[in-house]
Amino acid sequence: MPAELKTASAASGEARVDLPGSKSVAREERTVRNQGDPVISRRTNYEDQAGRNAQRQEGRAEGKPGVGSLHSSARQPQGIGAEEREGGDRTTQPVQATSAVGTTGQSWPTFLRAIADKARKDPNHRFGDLYRHLNEESLRASFYLLRKAAASGVDGVTFRQYERNLEDNLANLVERLKRKSYHARLVRRKYIPKGNGKLRPLGIPTLEDKLLQCAVTQILMAIYEADFLLCSYAYRPQRGPHDAVRELTDELHWGKHNFVVEADIKGFFDHLQHDPLMEMLGRRIQDGALLRLIRKWLKAGILEEDGRVIHPELGTPQGGVISPVLANVYLHYVLDLWCEKVYLKSCTVKAKLIGYDDDIVVRFRNREDATRFPAALAERLAKFGLEVEPTKTKVLEFGRDAARQARARGERPGTFDFLGFTHYCSRTKDGKRFRMKRVTSRKKFRAKVVNLKESLKQMRVMPTRWILEQVGRKLRGHYAYYGVSDNHRGLVRFYREATKLLYKWLNRRSQRRSYQWAEFKQLLQRFPLPLPCVRVHLFYRSPNDCLGSRVR
Numbered sequence: 001m002p003a004e005l006k007t008a009s010a011a012s013g014e015a016r017v018d019l020p021g022s023k024s025v026a027r028e029e030r031t032v033r034n035q036g037d038p039v040i041s042r043r044t045n046y047e048d049q050a051g052r053n054a055q056r057q058e059g060r061a062e063g064k065p066g067v068g069s070l071h072s073s074a075r076q077p078q079g080i081g082a083e084e085r086e087g088g089d090r091t092t093q094p095v096q097a098t099s100a101v102g103t104t105g106q107s108w109p110t111f112l113r114a115i116a117d118k119a120r121k122d123p124n125h126r127f128g129d130l131y132r133h134l135n136e137e138s139l140r141a142s143f144y145l146l147r148k149a150a151a152s153g154v155d156g157v158t159f160r161q162y163e164r165n166l167e168d169n170l171a172n173l174v175e176r177l178k179r180k181s182y183h184a185r186l187v188r189r190k191y192i193p194k195g196n197g198k199l200r201p202l203g204i205p206t207l208e209d210k211l212l213q214c215a216v217t218q219i220l221m222a223i224y225e226a227d228f229l230l231c232s233y234a235y236r237p238q239r240g241p242h243d244a245v246r247e248l249t250d251e252l253h254w255g256k257h258n259f260v261v262e263a264d265i266k267g268f269f270d271h272l273q274h275d276p277l278m279e280m281l282g283r284r285i286q287d288g289a290l291l292r293l294i295r296k297w298l299k300a301g302i303l304e305e306d307g308r309v310i311h312p313e314l315g316t317p318q319g320g321v322i323s324p325v326l327a328n329v330y331l332h333y334v335l336d337l338w339c340e341k342v343y344l345k346s347c348t349v350k351a352k353l354i355g356y357d358d359d360i361v362v363r364f365r366n367r368e369d370a371t372r373f374p375a376a377l378a379e380r381l382a383k384f385g386l387e388v389e390p391t392k393t394k395v396l397e398f399g400r401d402a403a404r405q406a407r408a409r410g411e412r413p414g415t416f417d418f419l420g421f422t423h424y425c426s427r428t429k430d431g432k433r434f435r436m437k438r439v440t441s442r443k444k445f446r447a448k449v450v451n452l453k454e455s456l457k458q459m460r461v462m463p464t465r466w467i468l469e470q471v472g473r474k475l476r477g478h479y480a481y482y483g484v485s486d487n488h489r490g491l492v493r494f495y496r497e498a499t500k501l502l503y504k505w506l507n508r509r510s511q512r513r514s515y516q517w518a519e520f521k522q523l524l525q526r527f528p529l530p531l532p533c534v535r536v537h538l539f540y541r542s543p544n545d546c547l548g549s550r551v552r
Helices: 026-035 110-121 136-143 159-164 166-179 207-224 241-254 274-282 288-299 323-346 367-371 373-382 400-408 442-459 464-482 488-506 517-526
Strands: 187-193 199-204 259-266 352-356 359-364 394-397 416-418 421-427 434-440
Touching (some): 110 207, 136 166, 159 166, 166 207, 207 288, 241 359, 241 416, 241 421, 259 367, 259 416, 274 323, 323 352, 323 373, 359 367, 359 373, 359 416, 367 373, 394 400, 400 434, 434 442, 434 488, 442 464, 464 488, 488 517
Antiparallel strands (some): 187 199, 352 359, 421 434
């Protein structure tokens, strides 16, 4: 474990030893509970389920057997005095859920909103007595946040099967939590193609593990959403990749940045270190029972496709409900705080960072600040067992002045990829002003085409109308993400490729051709595919400069 975690300041991304102990906030929680939400009425996410009455998402209902603080053995770090520990086991509060479970702060129950409010008001507060909130009511609400059609784990239990006897299953789970006899099951490993010839390992927990991870994820997000910096966009409520691209577009269009550093962390989810992560969580959480529960998921064995069982010493499985928020916490201390509070403040001229998971883009005005950043980043990541991906890390001139200088030399300014888009320097339609534009990156475009080809190859034996409906869904999903300003041509290219592939595989269903082009066009007129359209407009600060692609 890096020694600096215990010595440096939190502002520089390092640990602190002078964290204050947790104090009771029960009075504030009661105030929030009594006030409720004056604007938006609270509804549970299972309110619309057939045969179930709507229930308010309060903290812990009367008579509901929860996990009490009697079972919470919170351990204090060294250096904390007895006067600071007083009342530490009585604290209660949480925050909003991540996009992984699809909730926002407005839909949280009262105890989560109380935790979020306390975390926002006191950045140094350490929360205890969180384990008791894993009761039947919170687990029931979390259950209906899970995807109903998600793949099952090693036990083969599906959403519908667990739901048939939900109340008894929840009561049994809560009882095991109270007795501390709950054990994380094996995680089923599944490999999916990444599009570049490599495979991405996914971890599929059992449904009961997903349920419990979902409840803990909401608690963690309630605490840490107040701590995360604005430069971080991944797996956060009301934030997404389009928001990151919009912010990057605005900065590079109007800012005076002349250099861009594109970086990527190599195998981040597979090399995340457990001990530093638990210490980072301990800065805001002093509930030992909850921390031990999280460590159980980190240490859970992985069942490979060939039947081997691996006990991981590093990493968190991609596909686990809790993995995104744990990754965000790790990156917050390892990267975001260090970059914002240490490196960027040491630059001679102002610079800015935007990060989405392990993808990083930093804008600089000074060449020297930009050229020394990759080495400093590699040194920082090495302290936590991480590496920079050399093939995805580069420094290039990019921006208004860089484009002008490149044209004067008779060259084209460089490009970089971020979140599936290739960003490049261009001009407005009248050719008078600078404009940064985006197009679907070649790597992602090829991967999408290959994926569609494989899908059509498998679907070609199905009825024609059903095949056209599935292709239409894939096209709409593609437009929803890649349909941004200036990328209309990229959408048209994908539409044409999809049409060609559809024509090819409809004619491969037998030894005789099913359609000629004229007949195929008539088929598309009868069952039309969705046409390319721009759905996300990346507006600039000035309405006069919004010259995005026309919606067609």
